[in-house]
Amino acid sequence: MTEVTRRALLTGAAAAATLPLATGLPAEAAAPPAGAQAPGWYRYKVGSFEVTVVTDGMGRFKVPDNFVGNVSKEELGKALTAAYLPADSMATPYNPIVVNTGSKLVLIDTGTGEAAYAQSKGATGQLMTNLAAAGIDAKAIDAVIISHYHGDHVNGLLKADNSLAFPNAEILVPAAEHKFWMDDGEMSRAPAGRMEGLFKNNRRVFAGEVMKRLRTYEEGKEVVPGITAVGTHGHSAGHNSHIVASGSSKLYVQADVTHVPFLFVRNPGWHAMYDQDPAMAEATRRKVYDMLVAEKMLVQGFHYPFPSHAYVEKSGSGYREIPVPWNPTI
Amino acid sequence: MMGLTRRQLLAGTAAASAALTPFAATPVRAAAPVAGKQVPSFYRYKVGELECTSISDGARTFPMPDGFVRNVAKEQALAAAEAAYMPKGMVTVPFNPQVINTGSKLVLIDTGFGPTPNAPIGLLTTNMAAAGIDPKAIDIVVVSHLHPDHTNGIKGPDGALVFPNAEIKVPAVDWAFWMSDENMAKAPNKMMQDYFANTRKVYAGLMDKVTKYEWGKEVAPGITAIDAAGHTPGHTAFAVASGNARVLVQSDVTNIPELFLRNPDWHVAFDIDPQKAVETRRKFYDMAAAEKALVVGFHFTFPSIGYVEKDGSGYRLVPIAWNPVL
Numbered sequence: 045m046t047e048v049t050r051r052a053l054l055t056g057a058a059a060a061a062t063l064p065l066a067t068g069l070p071a072e073a074a075a076p077p078a079g080a081q082a083p084g085w086y087r088y089k090v091g092s093f094e095v096t097v098v099t100d101g102m103g104r105f106k107v108p109d110n111f112v113g114n115v116s117k118e119e120l121g122k123a124l125t126a127a128y129l130p131a132d133s134m135a136t137p138y139n140p141i142v143v144n145t146g147s148k149l150v151l152i153d154t155g156t157g158e159a160a161y162a163q164s165k166g167a168t169g170q171l172m173t174n175l176a177a178a179g180i181d182a183k184a185i186d187a188v189i190i191s192h193y194h195g196d197h198v199n200g201l202l203k204a205d206n207s208l209a210f211p212n213a214e215i216l217v218p219a220a221e222h223k224f225w226m227d228d229g230e231m232s233r234a235p236a237g238r239m240e241g242l243f244k245n246n247r248r249v250f251a252g253e254v255m256k257r258l259r260t261y262e263e264g265k266e267v268v269p270g271i272t273a274v275g276t277h278g279h280s281a282g283h284n285s286h287i288v289a290s291g292s293s294k295l296y297v298q299a300d301v302t303h304v305p306f307l308f309v310r311n312p313g314w315h316a317m318y319d320q321d322p323a324m325a326e327a328t329r330r331k332v333y334d335m336l337v338a339e340k341m342l343v344q345g346f347h348y349p350f351p352s353h354a355y356v357e358k359s360g361s362g363y364r365e366i367p368v369p370w371n372p373t374i
Numbered sequence: 375m376m377g378l379t380r381r382q383l384l385a386g387t388a389a390a391s392a393a394l395t396p397f398a399a400t401p402v403r404a405a406a407p408v409a410g411k412q413v414p415s416f417y418r419y420k421v422g423e424l425e426c427t428s429i430s431d432g433a434r435t436f437p438m439p440d441g442f443v444r445n446v447a448k449e450q451a452l453a454a455a456e457a458a459y460m461p462k463g464m465v466t467v468p469f470n471p472q473v474i475n476t477g478s479k480l481v482l483i484d485t486g487f488g489p490t491p492n493a494p495i496g497l498l499t500t501n502m503a504a505a506g507i508d509p510k511a512i513d514i515v516v517v518s519h520l521h522p523d524h525t526n527g528i529k530g531p532d533g534a535l536v537f538p539n540a541e542i543k544v545p546a547v548d549w550a551f552w553m554s555d556e557n558m559a560k561a562p563n564k565m566m567q568d569y570f571a572n573t574r575k576v577y578a579g580l581m582d583k584v585t586k587y588e589w590g591k592e593v594a595p596g597i598t599a600i601d602a603a604g605h606t607p608g609h610t611a612f613a614v615a616s617g618n619a620r621v622l623v624q625s626d627v628t629n630i631p632e633l634f635l636r637n638p639d640w641h642v643a644f645d646i647d648p649q650k651a652v653e654t655r656r657k658f659y660d661m662a663a664a665e666k667a668l669v670v671g672f673h674f675t676f677p678s679i680g681y682v683e684k685d686g687s688g689y690r691l692v693p694i695a696w697n698p699v700l
Contacts, residue, residue, distance in 0.1 A: 074480040075511040077425040081700045082416045082505065087409065094408040101698045128666070128681055128692070135695060149405040167699055178413070184406040349695035355459055366459065367693060369466060370676040372430040372501075373494040374412040 083177035084170060086351035087374045091290025093145050093270060094374075097344070097351040098175050100138035100155025100200065101168035107134050112307070113315040113322060120307075127306035136304060138196050139352040140171055141297065141344060142178075143288055145270045148186040151210065152271075152286060152297055153346060154200025158209065171200050172209065185210040189267050190217045191299030192283040193225045193246045194318070197346070201254055208253050216267050219260035220275070221282025226250065238317070276301050276332060278325030279318065285332070297344045301332045304347050305354075305365045309333070312362050333363045342368065414504030415497070417677035418700045422616025424596060425475040425700075427505055428670065428677040431486025431527070432495035433468035435461065443633065444641040444648065451633065451640070458632035467630055469523050470678035471498055472623060472670060473505075474597060474614060479513040481594045482537065483612060483623055484672060485527025498527055499536060512537040516593045517544045518625035519609040520552045520573045521644065524672070529576060543593050546586035548608025553577075565643070602627050602658060604651030605644065611658065621668040621679070627651075627658045630673050631691040635659070638688050659689050668694070 084099035111134070112120050121131035129135060140153045160169030175182060188210050191197055203209045224230055225246040234240045250258070261267045263275035263284060276285045279300045286297040302308040303316045312329045315322035336343055336356040343365070345352045354365040415430035442465065443451040455465050471484045490496035499509060515537050517525050525544075530536050551557055558570040577584065587593045589601040589610065602611040605626045612623040628634040629642040638655045641648035662669050662682050670679050671691075680693040 074475050074478055074513060075508070077475050077477075078418065078427070078506055079425070079700060081418050081698060083413060084696075084698045085413050087412050094410070096409070099696075099698045102695075128694070137695065137698070144405050144408050146408070147405055170698060179409055179411075181406070186405060350698060351696070367675075368459070369433075369468070370415065370430075372412060372415040372432050372468070372497060372676060374410060 084174045084350060085178035086353075086370070087178075088351075088353065088368070088371065089293075089374065090143075090288050090295045091293040093143055093288060093290040093293075095288070095295065095344070096142040096144075096178050096180065097139055097353065098142060098171060098178055098180070099350045100140055100174075100196075101164070101166070101170040102135055102137040103156070103164070103168050103196075104133065104135050107132050108317070110317050113317060115311075115314050123307055123311065134304070136347055137349050137352065138168060139344075139346055139348065139350055140200070142175070142180055142185070143271065145268065145290070148268050149180075149184050150268055150271060151185050151188045151213070153191050153197040153299065154188060154209065156196045157199030157202060157204075159202075159204040160199065162204065169200075172203070182210050183212050185213045187268055188213045188215050189261075189271065189286065190215065190221075191285065191297075191346070192218065192221050192280040193250075194242065194280065194300070195245050197299070198246070198249050201249055208257075213257065215254060215258045216261050217258060218273065218275075218282045218284040219262055220277070221280060221284065222250075222258075222260050224281035239320075276328045278321050278323075278328040280320050283328075294339075294341055295344055296332075296336060296341050298332065299346050301329055302345065302347070305345060305349075309356070309365050310359070310362045337363065414501050415676050416501050416505040417679075417696070418505075419677075419679065419694075419697070420619070420700065421474075421596075421614050421621050422619035423477060424614065424616045424619075426614070426621075427473040427475075427507065428679060429471055429473060429498055429501045429505060429507075430676045431469040431471055431501075431523075432493070432497040433466055433676075434493070434495055435464050435466040437463055438465040439643070441643050444643060446637075446640055454633050454636065460632070465630070465633075467673055468675055468678070469495060470670075470672055470674065470676055471527070473502070473507055473512075474594070476595045476597070476616075479594050480507075480511050481514045481516060481597060482512050482540070483516045483597075484518050484524040484625070485515060485536070487523055488527040488529060488536070489531050495523075496527070509537050510539055512540040514594050515540045515542045516587070516597070516612070517542070518611070518623075518672070519545060519548050519606040521569065521606065521626070522572050522576075524625070526572070526576055528580075533579075541585055542580065542583065543585045543587045545599065545608035545610045546588055547603070548606055548610070549584070549586050551607040553581075566646075602654050604647050604649075604654040606646050609654075621670055622658075622662060623670045624658065624662075625672055627655050628671065628673070631671060631689075635682065635689045635691055636685070660684075663689060 086097045088095050125131050138155050140155050143150045155171040156168045158169055158172050231243045234243050261273055263273050266272050272287045274285045276283050285299050288295040319325035337358055343354055353368045357364050417428045419426050460466050469486050471486050474481045486498040487496045552573040561567040561570055589599050593599050596616050598613045600611040602609050611625050614621050634640055639652050645651040659682055663684050680691045683690050
């Protein structure tokens with residue numbers, strides 16, 4: 045008789061309260077718990093290129109009132125619950141990648157910065173430790189490509205002591221994005237609060253040694269051999285995504301075309317508070333995702349759960365990401 | 375010039391041309407060499423006070439054999455695999471044993487294949503080492519059922535016990551089934567004959583040393599055996615519980631979710647009593663979905679943990695988001 049009953053499934057909790065099994069052996073402790081997560085990196089190939097996803101960690105916070113500008117708190121709460129989160133809580137992963145093209149070792153985006161590691165008690169700012177775990181020497185990075193000038197993408201350019209995190213790397217930034225954030229007129233018109241803070245942060249990061257290594261790149265052109273910039277404005281004024289191509293293989297590194305997929309891939313019409321021009325961001329999002337679906341192109345999403353590598357399908361009025369199955373060998 | 379390969383010649387050509395421009399403003403240099411090595415596949419999660427580690431034994435991708443799904447046309451099964459982005463004509467099956475530290479016992483649930491030359495499986499002990507788990511520290515090995523991918527890892531290639539200090543616990547009903555000479559004589563096909571032979575080989579010398587466990591009871595503190603018969607006569611799932619937290623270790627209630635959770639009525643070739651397996655699957659997943667239970671699946675994609683939702687006439691697996699901290 046099959047006895048998968050409700051009682052059998054519930055029984056675990058009750059049984060746990062009973063005394064340990066009488067084994068006749070003296071009570072002994074098991075090996076001590078490890079108390080640490082596995083190293084947060086994962087590899088896959090795009091043609092002959094080797095991609096290493098290196099997580100910077102995951103930020104957890106109470107959802108602010110205006111988190112999704114055009115959706116009620118109740119509706120947002122429902123979507124969070126559907127993603128198995130508490131209705132008022134967000135979990136945002138940050139996942140930079142390293143691409144070894146054979147001729148260059150390239151980091152795309154840098155995470156929240158080493159200083160965040162101590163501030164968050166290790167929850168974020170993990171890039172440097174996970175790079176080391178992956179056997180990647182920060183000094184060996186030849187180029188850092190920045191998608192846009194938000195703190196979780198640029199702060200990792202600097203270490204906790206404000207020295208360069210990647211001292212031998214050229215820093216490649218989108219020309220339109222750089223122009224916007226370095227424009228004093230734009231800064232003077234920035235609304236108080238978040239935008240004002242972003243300007244201040246960018247003036248802090250993009251100074252000194254960083255500026256000496258900085259080169260702007262143009263949309264529609266190769267930033268380094270095999271990695272092409274695509275203008276995907278809206279999330280920020282000069283936001284860029286990147287197509288990594290080798291042989292017949294292609295990967296769409298979307299940066300923040302969507303924020304977390306369980307909210308904004310499912311609901312591309314939702315406007316995250318991080319989108320500078322929400323209408324333009326939505327138009328970009330729909331265009332990019334329609335293309336990903338049509339081309340069956342793999343996406344690498346900065347705010348997708350690690351290892352943040354997925355296929356995208358249409359689903360109802362939005363889209364759904366199908367994570368690429370973990371490959372235990374490469 | 376003996377043994378000079380085409381690759382070396384080409385490499386030499388590249389090196390020579392690079393060497394011709396030593397005084398360029400930016401020196402031409404190759405990137406760091408490709409690593410060519412995957413991260414050790416283990417993942418930690420807590421169930422109340424218990425520390426659990428999902429450890430990959432690897433994954434196999436192979437041409438889908440005829441009869442892989444017994445009760446649907448092969449084209450239909452292949453279409454489902456392709457819809458799940460498996461390579462055309464192929465099927466991918468991952469294998470994921472679990473280690474549970476109950477505080478008083480270090481427990482391994484299922485063992486994988488054991489070392490398997492020239493195959494991307496049998497990785498359990500390598501990945502355990504990366505996770506800092508010493509095979510000698512395992513106190514109890516619990517086997518969910520006596521199929522090779524779940525039990526063969528108890529012995530190394532030399533026949534020695536891989537977990538030398540562990541009590542080996544097997545489901546009493548499965549043991550009785552596979553150790554019956556009468557059943558072996560009646561084995562209906564090559565696959566079943568091989569399974570009978572394998573079970574006897576693996577447990578040679580251990581016949582009197584294994585502990586047979588019963589359903590509805592704890593196999594280790596906080597880990598309760600659940601009757602999930604059908605896949606094999608003694609196939610067992612587990613409820614792992616601590617405080618208010620609980621996960622269900624489904625073992626092989628479904629084989630790969632891309633096919634058999636989406637289509638719970640499909641009969642995988644390995645289900646011994648397919649009708650009963652379907653019944654078990656539907657009961658198990660109706661409850662798991664209703665209770666929003668976290669489920670660990672031996673054949674789910676690593677880290678093999680997810681929630682299950684009703685979807686049409688079947689179910690859909692929603693993998694948990696990887697937690698970068700424990």
